[in-house]
Amino acid sequence: MKQLALDIRLDAPPTLDNYFAGDNAALIAALRATAEGRGMGHLYLWGAPAAGRSHLLRATCAQAADARYLSAAEVAEPLPDTPALLAVDDVHRLDDTAAVALFNAFNRARTNGQTLLLAGDAPPMGLTLREDLRTRIGQCLGFEIQPLTDTARSAILSTLAIQRGLRLDGEVVSYLMRHGRRDMPSLLATLEALDRASFERKRAITLPLLREMMLAGLVI
Numbered sequence: 001m002k003q004l005a006l007d008i009r010l011d012a013p014p015t016l017d018n019y020f021a022g023d024n025a026a027l028i029a030a031l032r033a034t035a036e037g038r039g040m041g042h043l044y045l046w047g048a049p050a051a052g053r054s055h056l057l058r059a060t061c062a063q064a065a066d067a068r069y070l071s072a073a074e075v076a077e078p079l080p081d082t083p084a085l086l087a088v089d090d091v092h093r094l095d096d097t098a099a100v101a102l103f104n105a106f107n108r109a110r111t112n113g114q115t116l117l118l119a120g121d122a123p124p125m126g127l128t129l130r131e132d133l134r135t136r137i138g139q140c141l142g143f144e145i146q147p148l149t150d151t152a153r154s155a156i157l158s159t160l161a162i163q164r165g166l167r168l169d170g171e172v173v174s175y176l177m178r179h180g181r182r183d184m185p186s187l188l189a190t191l192e193a194l195d196r197a198s199f200e201r202k203r204a205i206t207l208p209l210l211r212e213m214m215l216a217g218l219v220i
Helices: 025-035 053-063 096-112 131-138 150-163 170-179 184-201 207-215
Strands: 043-046 067-070 085-088 115-120 141-144
Touching (some): 025 053, 025 115, 025 141, 053 067, 053 085, 096 115, 096 131, 150 170, 150 184, 184 207
Parallel strands (some): 043 115, 043 141, 067 085, 085 115
16 A cells, blocks of 8 residues: 555645555556556546546646646537547536537547546446447446445555554544545545544544534534
């Protein structure tokens, strides 16, 4: 888990190193290759909310020498023929005009030497898009983002606490896994809040403190 030693602040810019990879090592390797111009063609990745789709697209663009990230709302006809890497997020949100723009970008990509990196909330054939665009997306190298297990989440949270110099009781982590939101952004936000409350109240991070904060709506 090399990435745990790097910058994991909530406001840290997204990188491929500060993404909690879990069982997604092959995906991360493919994104690194794409960022470095060694990719195998267009990529499409999908996963549930909070799986890190936007993080991965932004991180890949940040690592690439010539890239641009677009949200679904920013997609318009025509899409730019440059840069070399064009990332389009949330393709499931594309309207009809934007879908045409992306389809045309596929048609021009080989001539322009452009690679497309796309993300959505479902596998290609599960997208509610025009059939010809779904087919093109289905021809991309596809990856489903694998969710972290609760064991992995617990280990990551404990490791991050240690890096901050915090003592996080096992019962605190177990309680969070049972009663709190278990996606990593929420867990990181909870750790931030516990760290802040512990310092302000001069109290150890214990189960009673966590319960107090959950009842007060200070953590979720």
